[in-house]
Amino acid sequence: MRSAFPLRDALLALALATLGALGCGPWGIVPGGPLLGSARPLPADASFTEEHALVAIETRSGWLRHSVTVLCMAAEGRLYVMARHAPGKRWVQNMVADPRVRLEIGGELYDGRAVRVDLDPAEADRVADAFLRKYVGVAVERARWLPGPPAEGDTRAELWAFRIDPPGDAS
């Protein structure tokens, strides 16, 4: 029997799909909720993440969990994530307020702790170099991270970077 209200049925299906999406991780560019499952601490050597183009990161805002898909790169064995137009991003603000994060990398879950590093020139430059190699596919003679917000009239993005440490690592 055909429904007399196909639009209502479609909205019902959409609502169910949305509820389902909120109950699990992000779906492409669409943010999601908690990354459900058993997680282990992020290893001290995170070089294995170089095999993965995209990872999911779950951040905390009170009892709510908010997860998004992000770029990640490894430099000297440490894992980094970065955000363009960072001040306006919810997941970034969540990490600033509460550094506990959960990552989904290649189907495995890892717990970690986010530390902002873009204001440290040496570490930020290493992240910039790793980003160019991994996502642009080039090595350059020198890569320098431009910290902080752009000056008035400068059209560049504002970029923040976070190192993801193992959860108990306070270094």
Added chain:
Amino acid sequence: MRRLVSGVVVLALVAGGAFAWIRLFAQGPVGPLPGGHLRGEVAAPPPSWDFASRQPYLLVESEAWTLPYSVSVWFQVHEGRLTILLPSFFGDGLKRRLDDDPRLRVAMDGKVYERTAVEVTDPETVGAMLAPVIRRQFAIEIEGEARPVGKMAELWAYRLDDPS
């Protein structure tokens, strides 16, 4: 259950119709989907492309294959010439089309310019083309040559010349 199935069918039809409309009629990409034919008055190339630098991306349409295919790409005016940069991370759809047919249409300020893409591989030139784009998009200043190290990603660079 039957109502849910009919709802899913309606959603799929709406999504399929939206996809077809975007691929055929949208002026440029919508989210991750490439768009259709670029409309506008076909104009002679301007004496200088510097005015293009006002915009963050360049809207281009490949003339290869049957379906129109328009996307927004990284670009730079380098030594007075329009150039585009295609990181493989954003997909290789345009690169594969340019391999088959280098003709491109560029939309800017309501006008359409016909161009021919010529691949650039010299690391020094690619570095100079890439530097302003990476600064604008990612707040990273780079210097010197840009040498390919692609394991996961590649970068394809093109100069857009007058049609031959």
